Amino acid sequence: MTTAPDYEQMLRGADLRVTRPRVAVLGAVHALPHADTDAIISAVRADDIGGDVSHQAVYDVLRALTSAGLIRRIQPSGSVSRYEARVGDNHHHLVCRSCGAISDVDCAVGEMPCLTAADDHGFVIDEAEVIYWGTCPDCSARS
Amino acid sequence: MTTAPDYEQMLRGADLRVTRPRVAVLGAVHALPHADTDAIISAVRADDIGGDVSHQAVYDVLRALTSAGLIRRIQPSGSVSRYEARVGDNHHHLVCRSCGAISDVDCAVGEMPCLTAADDHGFVIDEAEVIYWGTCPDCSARS
DNA sequence: CGCCAGTCTTGAACCATTCAAGAAAAGGCG
DNA sequence: CGCCTTTTCTTGAATGGTTCAAGACTGGCG
Incomplete structure (x- = not known):
């Protein structure tokens, strides 16, 4: 601790x-x-x-x-600002559309590769933020 | 048109x-x-x-x-709501940290596969939103 | 120990978005 | 075509997370 x-x-x-x-x-x-x-x-x-x-x-x-x-x-759409302490490990988030619950997900691709966009339009990309939208187990069960 | x-x-x-x-x-x-x-x-x-x-x-x-x-x-973090007409083609966005400019990027992986998270924690995922953060060409040139 | 930039407190302003109630208009039907 | 019901638009005000401002305070260096 x-x-x-x-x-x-x-x-x-x-x-x-x-x-x-x-x-x-x-x-x-x-x-x-x-x-x-x-x-x-x-x-x-x-x-x-x-x-x-x-x-x-x-x-x-x-x-x-x-x-x-x-x-x-x-700050996922429709939500107020939230904060987390896990930094620097390029993980992403699962957000429940129904209750707003958030879970962590490790990057599906690996080290830091999701930084690569198909076409970067000349942008210098320094971070890829991924939000998976869906319904959490609790809300799924409730409906 | x-x-x-x-x-x-x-x-x-x-x-x-x-x-x-x-x-x-x-x-x-x-x-x-x-x-x-x-x-x-x-x-x-x-x-x-x-x-x-x-x-x-x-x-x-x-x-x-x-x-x-x-x-x-x-609605990228720190920005007000924005709207776009391209729907249903699973494309993503490049956002400039400096000026807020937004560009479209086609999904790097293909049809709809970025819906797959490494571990879905039991969530039923219906959309994967990807935001690439960086600096646009204009702002890069200016600094 | 004393200074000073960086922090915290108090209190108020901001502004995108939403709520509420009534007027207006869309679309179905006779 | 004109009425009626329901949805939508107008006006006006409230909401609430976040930020701004000015002054008091204090951590950490010399």
């Missing part, structure tokens, strides 16, 4: 100052995969080390962590 | 009533690939047949057309 000191280490490694809100947010994103901002705010406030943190600070921290590459922001 | 009567035909084919705003919006989406709602509203109002149409009507029509499958809604 990852602990607070580990998060501090990660922050320092990314040249970010270590503050209570940041450690708490980083912990929340690790604890709640694919959580939206609201859930993260709640988690941070429920956390002992979190205490009272403005929603603003959470937004700022999320942005800072995202641009530092410590977390990744994902 | 596609004309107004053609659009009427498409609407009727989808069991949708034929109204001036609908024909105008459908025409605008065909004329402006990847346009956002604002651009569509402007185009519809500039169009002779469009006249004065409330932004509400445009939102309604776009939703009706989308659920009828006549157009497709795309």
Whole structure:
């Protein structure tokens, strides 16, 4: 399990100052995969080390962590922003059209090959984002 | 070139009533690939047949057309909703991180095979959406 | 220990999108 | 052709995630 000191280490490694809100947010994103901002705010406030943190600070921290590459922001159509801690492994997402549940999927093709488009139109491509849309097992069973 | 009567035909084919705003919006989406709602509203109002149409009507029509499958809604992270008329051919998108430009790319794998995820976690997948992120030629040249 | 850029707090603004209620019009039928 | 029902459009306002702004605070370096 990852602990607070580990998060501090990660922050320092990314040249970010270590503050209570940041450690708490980083912990929340690790604890709640694919959580939206609201859930993260709640988690941070429920956390002992979190205490009272403005929603603003959470937004700022999320942005800072995202641009530092410590977390990744994902926002499927029709959904609010969500964040996840798995970065740098080129994995993709399964999204349920019915309940919005998100699951991780490893890249079907392998290392990083889905970066290759049939025709890149001169674009310099640095990432391929894949979202599989469908219905999750729970929602399938319910209908 | 596609004309107004053609659009009427498409609407009727989808069991949708034929109204001036609908024909105008459908025409605008065909004329402006990847346009956002604002651009569509402007185009519809500039169009002779469009006249004065409330932004509400445009939102309604776009939703009706989308659920009828006549157009497709795309919303890359950090961008407002955009619409395109190419449907049913499983093509994907190149998005410029810098200027937001969007280009179409045919599916790299072929007919519809990118629907296959490595592990579907029990999901019933009906669509695979692929977004290639990068920098467009113009923005590359500018930097 | 003290400074200062980088952070957090408070509070308000933004704006794409949606909701609501009533007027208008499409299309089927007599 | 004109009526009627249902869908659609208009007007106007609300919603809510996200961002902006100004000032207080503080982490980490010298």
